[in-house]
Amino acid sequence: MTPAIRIDSVTKHYGAFQALAGVSLEVAQGEFFGLLGPNGAGKTTLISSLAGLTRPSSGTLEVMGHDVVTDYRRARMKFGVVPQELVFDPFFSVRELLRIQSGYFGIARNEEWIDEVLDNLDLLPKANANMRTLSGGMKRRVLVAQALVHRPPVIVLDEPTAGVDVELRQGLWQFIRKLNRDGHTIVLTTHYLEEAETLCGRIAMLKAGKIVALDSTRALLKQFASHSLRVRVTDADAALAVGGVIEDGSWVTFGFDAYADVEQLLARLREAGAGVEEIQIGEPDLERVFVEVMNRA
Numbered sequence: 001m002t003p004a005i006r007i008d009s010v011t012k013h014y015g016a017f018q019a020l021a022g023v024s025l026e027v028a029q030g031e032f033f034g035l036l037g038p039n040g041a042g043k044t045t046l047i048s049s050l051a052g053l054t055r056p057s058s059g060t061l062e063v064m065g066h067d068v069v070t071d072y073r074r075a076r077m078k079f080g081v082v083p084q085e086l087v088f089d090p091f092f093s094v095r096e097l098l099r100i101q102s103g104y105f106g107i108a109r110n111e112e113w114i115d116e117v118l119d120n121l122d123l124l125p126k127a128n129a130n131m132r133t134l135s136g137g138m139k140r141r142v143l144v145a146q147a148l149v150h151r152p153p154v155i156v157l158d159e160p161t162a163g164v165d166v167e168l169r170q171g172l173w174q175f176i177r178k179l180n181r182d183g184h185t186i187v188l189t190t191h192y193l194e195e196a197e198t199l200c201g202r203i204a205m206l207k208a209g210k211i212v213a214l215d216s217t218r219a220l221l222k223q224f225a226s227h228s229l230r231v232r233v234t235d236a237d238a239a240l241a242v243g244g245v246i247e248d249g250s251w252v253t254f255g256f257d258a259y260a261d262v263e264q265l266l267a268r269l270r271e272a273g274a275g276v277e278e279i280q281i282g283e284p285d286l287e288r289v290f291v292e293v294m295n296r297a
């Protein structure tokens with residue numbers, strides 16, 4: 001099957017600065033894919049290149065088999081992008097804006113779909129409101145609606161939940177998940193790693209324009225992070241001799257890989273004279289994986 005997205009050896013230079021240093025990546029149709037990285041890693045540059053808004057210095061990008069440079073129109077039809085920045089013409093109403101966007105894609109009668117999108121994004125009450133009267137979070141919802149107007153099979157969201165309240169964030173994810181279940185390919189960038197962890201099946205981590213990790217979310221969690229054992233002890237200094245890290249006074253943390261190691265750790269604490277008063281076991285999370293990957297790369 002044609003990949004939803006194919007990125008091959010893409011570089012991007014801004015003068016002497018290299019924003020993308022040879023990125024190759026494929027996203028299969030139907031995936032929920034996460035693109036993570038610290039500020040300035042090159043995520044937005046990569047997304048802009050996919051949307052045909054930025055020309056790569058070298059390499060090729062395809063959306064559903066269409067080259068985004070040489071076959072721009074068809075690639076763009078297959079692609080919906082929710083940009084990070086809120087830029088609107090303030091004089092149009094929400095519905096007008098979506099009609100104009102539909103026209104841009106050559107879709108004449110789109111009211112039914114526009115209503116469905118507005119409804120799912122809780123925007124129906126604001127359909128006739130002028131863009132300039134909307135709050136920041138509502139404007140962001142309109143950006144999502146705009147990206148979906150031509151029912152693109154591939155949807156890329158660049159930090160869609162920045163500045164969005166909890167209720168909408170949950171509603172938005174519900175809707176995006178539904179689109180993914182219906183067969184749409186989703187690519188998401190976010191700095192909320194908890195969101196990425198629960199939503200994305202596969203994740204690429206970008207640092208300084210290079211992919212430094214690429215795997216299923218499950219494999220990343222397993223590969224890079226161990227579990228942690230936190231114990232409250234009677235004598236923290238004695239526990240330190242066993243190799244823990246003191247957090248605040250009486251809590252000491254140890255890393256471990258297999259649950260069988262916990263028994264041994266507790267036995268060594270007892271031998272060292274550190275009485276155990278309370279135990280907590282922490283599971284690996286994407287935030288720790290992210291920090292580890294970034295430090296290693």
Ligand SMILES: Nc1ncnc2c1ncn2[C@@H]1O[C@H](COP(=O)(O)OP(=O)(O)OP(=O)(O)O)[C@@H](O)[C@H]1O
Nearest residue numbers: 014017019037038039040041042043044045046084
């Ligand atoms: N038009 C431009 N001219 C010069 N440098 C640019 C331009 N656009 C981006 N850059 C630089 O390229 C690098 C990558 O930027 P990009 O916006 O792709 O990062 P990002 O991963 O999306 O970051 P963030 O998480 O902050 O959104 C940054 O160092 C940025 O300053």
